[in-house]
Amino acid sequence: MSTTNTILLTSTVAATAGYLVTSAYAVHLFSRLHIDGLTSLGNREALGILARRAASRRPGSVGLLLLDVDNFKAINDTHGHAVGDAVLKVLATRLDSLRLPGERAVRLHGDEFVLWLGAVPSDERGRQAAAHRVAAVRTALTKPIVLGGLRLNLAVSIGAHTLPTRDLQLSALLAGADAAMYVDKHGRRLTSLPANGRLRDHRPGRESA
Structure with missing residues (x-):
């Protein structure tokens, strides 16, 4: 092989290696910015x-759909954060397995998750479809x-x-779902309470009831 060809080959290999390193870093950076580190779901930025x-x-x-775990703090306090993290991972896996085409499972923070439904009908059918998804998600996660x-x-x-x-x-969109979640949390409280009789309210400025 001539010296010229050797130089060209070396340059090509170096350029390819540089591209691969840059691409790998880009993937790593994207993951850090858009993927939740604990559950591997999308994060708020992805949402x-x-x-x-x-x-x-x-x-x-x-x-x-916006959801959280009732009285999740009690799990951490009673069993430790390692168990709490394990619970979040199980819930994330279950939520992700429920995705239909066009949907995306996201962890916002703490024990709050979102199931992005994507496009829905603009009339009552859209609200009914969302209600059906609520029922399916509740069954799986509980x-x-x-x-x-x-x-x-x-x-x-x-x-x-x-x-x-x-x-x-x-x-x-999140505020509307949050208001609906608040109604769900405290509406169900009228018929069922945790063992300690308390529910955690995740919203800033509100004390647990």
């Missing part, structure tokens, strides 16, 4: 991307969790909300 994409498309409606010799029975609060994509704001 924001979904909302912005929806707002830029043709007119329609989108929906999401199945007992067994961790070693520990068996946990959880309750989850879920709120659904839909909005037109025109001028869509993620904050408004």
